[in-house]
Amino acid sequence: MNTLFDLPADGPAKPRHSDLLDDLNPAQREAVTHAGSPLLVVAGAGSGKTRVLTRRIAYLLAERDVHPGQIMAITFTNKAAAEMRERVSDLVGRRANAMWVSTFHSMCVRILRREAKTLEMSSSFSIYDSDDTKRLITLVARDLDIDPKRYAARTLAVHISNLKNELIDPETAVADAGNDLERRVAEVYVEYQRRLNQANAFDFDDLIMRTVELLQTFPDVAEYYRRRFRHVLVDEYQDTNHAQYTLVRELVGTEANEAGIEPAELCVVGDADQSIYAFRGATIRNIEEFERDFPNARTVLLEQNYRSTQTILNAANAVIARNPNRRAKRLWTDSGDGEKIVGYVADNEHDEAAFVAGEIDALADKGEADYSDVAVFYRTNNQSRVFEEIFIRLGLPYKVVGGVRFYERREVRDMLAYLRVLANPEDTVSLRRILNVPKRGIGDRAEAVIATYAERERISFAQALRGAVSGEVPLLNPRSAKAITGFVELMDELGEVVESGAEVADILEAVLERTGYRAELEESDDPQDASRVENLTELVTVAREFTEFTAEVAGPDGELPEADPGVPEPGSLPAFLERVSLVADADSVPSPDGGDDGDGHDAGVVTLMTVHTAKGLEYPVVFGTGWEDGIFPHMRALGDPTELAEERRLAYVAITRARKRLYVSRSMVRSAWGQPQMNPASRFLDELPADLVDWRRLAPSSSSGGFGSSGGSPRAATTWGSRGGGGGASSRAASTSPFGKGWKDTVALKLDVGDRVSHDKYGLGTVVACDGAGPRATATIDFGAAGKVRLMLIGSVPMVKL
Ligand SMILES: Nc1ncnc2c1ncn2[C@@H]1O[C@H](COP(=O)(O)OP(=O)(O)OP(=O)(O)O)[C@@H](O)[C@H]1O
């Protein structure tokens, strides 16, 4: 019956559609206009899946008279959600605000805030991230006398997370536990979940699992959402896990329910070859069995790629073709072969970074690319540092996405913990975090006494603290009791600031001031504390902008277009906390057009990030670095075919981000844990067809014959090994420069007495003497505890001037 709804594949049904459908190919057009039954769009990278999704929303609004409030679109990052909303606003103006475009997690938070009471939670609940989760699990495991050496908190956390992704509740986990580990995990899970409830908190996995529980247990709640959302669209469907799949199914429904509400229209897009989140339980089963899961489903395949050159696509096709059990598909483009892929074998990671920097510089000089056109990818976050060092030295503007994120810094987390306790006093993890920060005389023993008392009386930690104030807690010494009284009074005072309706930034200022947190940092001599103060200033700025931004969205009348009980009051403390809890790495990706994305800092910068974060993005120039067995593919995957297949998909994602130019590089020697380590070439390099790659350099610097040679295999260089991690700065200086003009000058570090530096091995230091000039320049540096060291300053010095 759904064929009745199908529009002709080669053209719009009504002439006025034309501007929305004009720049789509017939298959894309079919996906945009398809109506009635569930729709799956499966296609390789860059074939316009995301474009189809966005366009479909526009089409629903413009041509099918769907109200924005009936649409729920799910993307993988908040950034993608914002972009989608923006594109839709361009089409329908402020009405777009009534549409739900968000990540799975944000969507669930919204539903849970609205329905918290049904689950016997308060709508001011906290959201625990992985760090909070680990803290709470550590506490639970300690209380259950679990040996942390046998069962590390991290391991327990991973297992519990897996159970939640499979929608297994604590009771079922206990019943199903078959071995010692499973029994331990289940035992911790039960108690952990009890304490989460008590703390009025959800962890990340709960956001999904508990929403599913809500929809499955309370038919009237499910019906409300089913009535409301008549269109559900999901991007990157290959990365949904079982819990997310079930959530989608519950929202949409598979048949008319008792009240006669038909299933909502579902449209999902994905690419099984880009499934890279198996470690979070993602399963391509959800794509493979879509047609079974959703009766009458329609599948549309897209094959034409609009992103990359044929060379890049051939490389991607060749690599992914090695994966077993996949549905073969070939991407093609009519945009021509383009440039060859450039390969480079570096001496060490510093040399590799210098090569990348040199190429970027050259491309910019020649006007072939702006900095913002360029992305540098690596497998794990810790690989970013060498790039940062050289980019700083060369003055190349860049931005690292992810890594130790702003919101993971200690001082930022401390402040957020204060805010969280103010919003939700039952948030025990946050409360215990700030109990004695800054130090106020509430020691570990006092904390333990309070915890035991809370446990015994079955009251929350916050209530137990109040008990201490009124002298009800036995075994607490008077000094501690007094300190606790001071703390409770302080929090009450801050609570009044919140009650008075102060802006988040002002609440934050009050916390910084009245706790003495800022004063303590300002009085410290430690330079790290100075940067902490800066981060806190930044946090206040973030809060200020948050309020301003909310005011802007709300418009001059101060009201959001559609008041929704699921959304915390705009600009409020809970809204702010929700925003920062759900930021993902990819949210800080600089805007691709190189323009000002709002905060004014991101214009024209090179983007550095892991391949995982790059999913869904595209750049004219891409550097894939660290292609070494043990790095990429990751060490963990070397002996495991399933993991290796996942790494290969990751390589496919990396390659297919490139629009015009792709570079791949590896390093002969790389330091790991302070030790030089030789890594063989990545097997993925061998899988690139030889005729597609121009090997700019295959051999180490000791034999300059390797330069400029093309063809051949990257493995040719692995026979070299005599230098075994030695080398060092001076021998590098003698080599032929592969970087062209000015390379030596730029890589050499110019230092003066008094300069502060950071060295890979010795850490922070101060220059106490400089000698020699040119290639013989040296500096003597005082590294404090590591002593004074005299270092050569030419070549790739593993050190950066601060
Ligand atoms: N019909 C088309 N005509 C011109 N350009 C197109 C067309 N379809 C898509 N594009 C462009 O091709 C690029 C890739 O599209 P898009 O990001 O939607 O692909 P995707 O399938 O979602 O990729 P990925 O798998 O990486 O998420 C974008 O720049 C998009 O604007």
Ligand SMILES: [Mg+2]
């Ligand atoms: Mg996409």
